[in-house]
Structure formats: C-alpha cells, structure tokens
Amino acid sequence: MQSVLANYDPENVTASDAKAIFSQLNEAGVYPTAGLKEAIDDAGFDADSLRDQALSEDSSLEDYFWAIKDTDNQDVNINTTLLQSLKSILEQYDFSSSLTSDQEDSLIDQLSSYSLLGSGTNLSLSI
Numbered sequence: 001m002q003s004v005l006a007n008y009d010p011e012n013v014t015a016s017d018a019k020a021i022f023s024q025l026n027e028a029g030v031y032p033t034a035g036l037k038e039a040i041d042d043a044g045f046d047a048d049s050l051r052d053q054a055l056s057e058d059s060s061l062e063d064y065f066w067a068i069k070d071t072d073n074q075d076v077n078i079n080t081t082l083l084q085s086l087k088s089i090l091e092q093y094d095f096s097s098s099l100t101s102d103q104e105d106s107l108i109d110q111l112s113s114y115s116l117l118g119s120g121t122n123l124s125l126s127i
Helices: 015-027 034-042 047-057 059-065 080-090 101-113
Strands: none
Touching: 015 047, 015 059, 034 047, 047 059, 080 101
16 A cells, blocks of 8 residues: 555645545555555545545545545445455354464455454454
8 A cells, every 4th residue: 555655745636646546556455444544644645535536536436435434424334345255254264163373364364455454443263
C-alpha cells in the first residue's frame, strides 16, 4: 500500500489520482479493512476525501469502499466478495477441535492475504 501512496502528493490529489490509487490497491489485493482508512490517513491523506474523489470519478468502485467510511458512520455495508473469501478460508478448517500451530499460521496467512486482519481486528483461534 505504501508503494502505491508514495506515487502521489497528499496535498494535490485529483479525482483521477484517487481512482488510480484505489484501483491499484484493489489490483494489488489490498482489500478494505478497518485499518485501511487509518493507514491512508497515517500516510498523510484524507481517506474520506480520497474515497469521495474516487467515487466521483468511477461509481463502480462503491463495492470496494464498504469499510473505508467515517468511523462515526453507523451504516453497515457488506462486501459480499470479501465475505465469500472469508467463508472459503474458514471452510478449510475443522474447528471442532483445536488447530495445530501450522494450521493457525496458515489461517493467519490466508486472512492477512485478504487484509482481513488489521488494526482494530480481534481474532481468537481458541475454541
């Protein structure tokens, strides 16, 4: 994500730039999580403004933004593609007994690869 954002000046982002940023993040497999908004803000950008600019350029990005909302916003939107990915990952494991250390590592790696783990995410692998 940092390599994508490093190509843009946070003070001079156009709508076209915003669309390109989120398109590149999507192509790189960086999916919206609770931590993505925070990471974008921490990089010196205004995540909410960047989202709005990108949507003004391309409304088809709406599904991508389900988690990049103002934290005070109480609306709940679900990215069904990401939810399906989570379901597919979890179906690979038998949670009726404890996972082995290797299974836990594999699960964490898979969840991380879809950006399902991040700041503000709580995950307990115990049963």
